[in-house]
Amino acid sequence: MGKLDGKVVLLTGASSGLGKQQAIRMAAEGANLAICARTESKLAETAKICEEHGAEVLAMTVDIMDYDALSAFVAATADRFGTIDVLVNNAHTITVPAPFLEKPIEDLDLEMRSSLYAYWHLMKLCFPFLRDRPGAGASIINFASEAAVMGDAFYAPYAASKEAVRGLSRVVAREWGKYNIRVNTLCPNGMTDNISGGIDWMEPATREHIEKSFVNNPFGRAGDPYEDVAPVAVFLASDDSRWITGQNIHADGGGLINA
Structure with a gap:
């Protein structure tokens, strides 16, 4: 038996990086998946691997900054599977790291729309299906970042958007517990294909800082x-995390240790 047998997971940003690996791991644990991303060919590859693990998969090309596209994705998920047990807000468009003085307001706008606003919309759109699930209930996992918690240099728009996600998640955790919905944030440390392939062309000082x-x-x-x-995302999606909500979980190998 898998830890997610019978659960329907809606996960954004599944064409590569952390989203792809989460989708594959959740498929291996028995989940059925609704996944989305902007790159159709890469998304199809993720869907194929998940199906090979036995999952039923709905894959849609979606720009998470487009509300109508998000609404259509949630509706298609409900039509296909009848419900939603887990929402994983993973997708985020990150701008090129640079000092705060060099960052235009357009970068902040892009990062807020691709994380905070998208997460806000998806939580509300999924709520009718997440609410009042029996047993351990439903789970929302919103991706945050240690770079934001620590105030990492070069990441002003990213830090601002990710800390806003944490604040929103704490509020929703308090308000939606009565509906048997738990809401947690996850700060990961994982060297993905996106990161390793994206830093090669950066300035040496920036690349060294990120590495x-x-x-x-x-x-x-x-x-x-x-x-x-x-596996940490799987835990938060599973019934094993039924008594955890409003928390920020660091899957970072101890990169941030405090009381």
């Missing part, structure tokens, strides 16, 4: 998206 941030933990290595981060 060091991924190994600045007691283990001295970057986390593996499938082996280290995805």
Whole structure:
């Protein structure tokens, strides 16, 4: 038996990176999946792997900054599966890291729309299907970031948007507990294909800063998206996390240790 047998998981940003590895891991744990991303060919690859693990998969090309597209995605998920047990707000468009003085307001707008606003919309759109689920109820997992918690240099728009996500998630956790919905945020450390492929062209100082941030933990290595981060998302999606809500979980190898 898998930890997610019979659950329907709606997960954004599944064409690559952490989203892809979460989708595959959740499929292996018995979930059926509604996944979306902007790149159709990559999304189809993720869907194929998940189906090979036995999952039923709905894959749709969606721009999460488009409300109508989000609404259509949620409606299609409900039509296909009848319900939604888990919402994973994973997708986020990150702008090029640079000092705050060099960051235009357009970068902040883009990052807020691709995370905070999208997460806001999806939580509301999914609510009618998440509410009052029996037993352990439903789960919402909103991705945050240690870079925001720590105030990491070069990440002003990213930090602002991700900390806003944490604040929103705490409020919704308080308000929706009565509907048997738990809401948690997850701060991951995982060296994804997106990150490793995206830093090669950056300025040397920026690239070095980013590379060091991924190994600045007691283990001295970057986390593996499938082996280290995805199992934590599976836990938060599963009934085993039934008594955890309003919390921020660090799947970062101890990159942030405090009381």
